Each structure stands twice: as C-alpha cells, then as structure tokens.
Amino acid sequence: MTVEFLKAFSEPELAQQLIQQIKAKSRTPIRLMEVCGTHTVALFRSGIRSVLPETISLLSGPGCPVCVTAQQEIDAFIALARQEDVIITTFGDLIRVPGTCSSLQQQRAGGRDIRMVYATTDALAIARENPARQVVFLGVGFETTAPTVAAAVMAARAEGLKNFSVISAHKLVPPALAALIQTANIRLDGFILPGHASVIIGLNAYRPVFAEHPMAAVVTGFEPIDILQGLALLVAQIEAGEKQLANAYPRAVTAEGNQPAQKILADVFRPVDALWRGLSVIPRSGLALAEAYGEFDATRRFQIEVEDVPEPKGCACGEILTGLKTPPECALYQKKCTPAAPVGPCMVSSEGTCAAYYRYQG
Numbered sequence: 001m002t003v004e005f006l007k008a009f010s011e012p013e014l015a016q017q018l019i020q021q022i023k024a025k026s027r028t029p030i031r032l033m034e035v036c037g038t039h040t041v042a043l044f045r046s047g048i049r050s051v052l053p054e055t056i057s058l059l060s061g062p063g064c065p066v067c068v069t070a071q072q073e074i075d076a077f078i079a080l081a082r083q084e085d086v087i088i089t090t091f092g093d094l095i096r097v098p099g100t101c102s103s104l105q106q107q108r109a110g111g112r113d114i115r116m117v118y119a120t121t122d123a124l125a126i127a128r129e130n131p132a133r134q135v136v137f138l139g140v141g142f143e144t145t146a147p148t149v150a151a152a153v154m155a156a157r158a159e160g161l162k163n164f165s166v167i168s169a170h171k172l173v174p175p176a177l178a179a180l181i182q183t184a185n186i187r188l189d190g191f192i193l194p195g196h197a198s199v200i201i202g203l204n205a206y207r208p209v210f211a212e213h214p215m216a217a218v219v220t221g222f223e224p225i226d227i228l229q230g231l232a233l234l235v236a237q238i239e240a241g242e243k244q245l246a247n248a249y250p251r252a253v254t255a256e257g258n259q260p261a262q263k264i265l266a267d268v269f270r271p272v273d274a275l276w277r278g279l280s281v282i283p284r285s286g287l288a289l290a291e292a293y294g295e296f297d298a299t300r301r302f303q304i305e306v307e308d309v310p311e312p313k314g315c316a317c318g319e320i321l322t323g324l325k326t327p328p329e330c331a332l333y334q335k336k337c338t339p340a341a342p343v344g345p346c347m348v349s350s351e352g353t354c355a356a357y358y359r360y361q362g
Contacts (some may be wrong), residue, residue, distance in 0.1 A: 036194035037064035037351025044360035059323035120152035175285035190216035202257025278318030317344035
C-alpha cells in the first residue's frame with residue numbers, strides 16, 4: 001500500500017485501517033459482485049482492486065442500464081427513429097449502442113432527428129416547441145431515473161401535451177438479484193448493492209429477495225471510503241458464516257426509501273416481465289406505463305415490429321453482465337471491440353464493464 005494510493009482518499013488513515021481490516025479477516029476465497037456500474041468504475045478509478053487480497057474476487061454485474069437493455073429493445077428504438085415526423089430524445093450513452101443493423105448514432109448521421117437530452121424535462125420542452133411533430137423519450141434505467149420519467153408523463157398529461165410519449169425499457173434491481181442468485185454456474189458470496197437505486201427504493205425493498213435467497217449484501221455509496229467500508233462489512237460477515245443485509249450508506253439510504261418517488265412510480269407505471277441482456281426474461285422486473293397513462297405509451301402510438309434476435313456474434317456482454325466472464329475473456333475485447341468501434345453495449349456505456357477495463361486495466 002503506497003503513500004500515493006492513500007493520498008487519493010479524503011481520510012487516508014481510515015482507508016488504511018479498513019484495508020488492513022479486510023486483509024486480516026479475508027482468509028477464504030470470496031466472490032463479490034458490484035451490481036452498479038458506477039461502483040465498477042469507482043473501484044477501478046480509486047485503485048481499490050489493486051490493494052485487495054488475492055482471496056477476494058470482484059465481479060461486475062448487470063448494473064449498467066444501457067448494457068442490460070436487450071438487443072430487441074435497441075432495434076425497436078432504431079425502428080422508431082426511422083418513422084417520419086418523429087423526434088427521438090434520449091440520454092447520451094444509448095445513442096452509440098449498436099443494434100442488429102444500425103445504431104441511433106448512424107440514424108442521426110443519416111438525417112433522422114435524434115436529440116441527446118440531460119433530463120426528461122428537456123424532452124418535454126422539445127415537445128412544446130414542436131407541436132406538429134411527435135416527440136418520444138427512450139426510458140432506459142433503473143429505479144434511480146424512472147421517477148423522473150414518471151414525473152414527465154404526469155406533467156405531459158397535466159399540460160395536455162398530445163405529441164409526447166415514452167418507450168419504457170426501465171428495469172428493477174431486486175428481481176435481477178434473485179435471478180442472479182438462481183442462475184446456474186454463477187457462484188457468489190455477496191453483493192455490493194447500488195447506492196443510487198437504494199436511495200429511492202430503500203433497504204426494505206431487498207428484504208423479500210434475501211429472505212428467500214439468503215446472501216451477504218451491503219448497500220454502499222460511491223466514494224472510496226464508502227466502498228471500503230462496504231467491503232469490510234461483507235468480508236466480516238462472510239468469514240463469520242453470516243448472510244445479512246446491511247446498510248453502509250446511512251447518510252443517503254433509509255429503510256423506507258424515497259416514498260414520494262415510490263408513489264409516483266406506482267401511479268404511472270406497472271411491473272411487467274422484462275427481457276434483460278444476459279439474464280433472459282425476469283418476472284416483474286420491468287416497468288410499463290399503467291393503463292391510466294396508456295396514451296403516452298409510444299409502443300401503442302406507433303406500430304413497431306422487430307424480430308427476436310441474438311446478441312452480436314462473438315460478443316460476451318451477456319456473460320460479462322452476469323459475472324460468468326470478464327472482458328479479457330471475450331474474444332472480441334480490444335480486437336474487434338474497442339471504445340472507438342464497440343460491438344456490444346458494455347464497451348459503449350460510461351458505466352460499462354468493458355469500457356472500465358479498457359480504460360483502467362488495458
């Protein structure tokens with residue numbers, strides 16, 4: 001452990017204590033999965049991976065919203081972009097994700113009106129400014145961003161905006177955890193749970209999953225000290241033979257979560273079975289617009305038909321998202337698949353595992 005490494009921490013003495021604590025208690029091989037893509041990037045950027053004992057293996061999970069969006073959903077977005085008089089609005093990472101035959105970026109280069117926005121309110125503003133055209137927001141994300149989309153839909157109805165709609169490809173974290181635990185060939189000893197989504201759903205949202213499938217799990221923040229504290233808690237309980245749900249991010253995450261945001265989600269959306277890249281269909285793991293807001297469902301407003309297609313040939317993104325492979329084990333990694341010419345979404349997204357490996361590990 002170098003002085004330079006510790007200088008990266010706001011509390012170097014505490015960081016050193018936590019690292020020593022982890023090393024002292026870690027005696028057996030432990031496989032931990034960070035569910036959130038932001039944690040994946042933070043672990044690399046902080047250098048924490050390099051100072052952990054060899055007994056601890058960190059696997060990256062399905063915590064990148066763009067990455068888990070199924071190939072069929074990407075193709076549906078592209079098909080919609082080809083419709084006349086439609087303005088597509090979306091967050092930045094999604095634009096470069098390759099579909100089966102194209103991408104939103106290629107469609108934009110070909111003249112289609114596809115606009116990157118930073119908030120759903122930007123999409124509403126575009127709809128107001130273009131009353132003669134249909135504006136569609138591509139809703140991709142977890143419980144963190146879904147409330148903002150729900151709020152935009154509520155605002156559109158209140159204003160009487162008839163030219164605004166949403167495709168909801170939102171995913172829910174707890175059902176994915178249950179699916180991961182039950183997936184064959186994935187051996188996990190503990191989860192590092194996402195801080196952002198947990199702020200919304202609260203610690204209690206995970207309890208049914210871990211009551212049925214006991215597993216050591218800790219919610220933590222994204223600062224290096226937060227992550228080290230979470231790792232120390234996980235290692236301590238795993239080595240003690242315990243399987244508990246803990247909160248190492250109490251300054252932001254409560255047991256109940258953000259109840260106003262939960263109410264907005266419950267009012268505007270309904271849970272549905274959803275297709276995840278790498279995990280197939282997970283029951284009640286997605287969000288579709290509730291019947292009361294059906295008029296804002298772009299899948300109803302437009303006729304979009306896409307085929308059931310496999311992931312790009314040779315791309316191991318699905319296996320990487322479930323911890324079955326690491327990026328260097330993909331035959332395309334750093335060869336046919338690079339940030340400049342990505343094959344799969346894991347190399348595109350700023351939170352993608354392949355992009356993180358490429359940037360920080362080479």
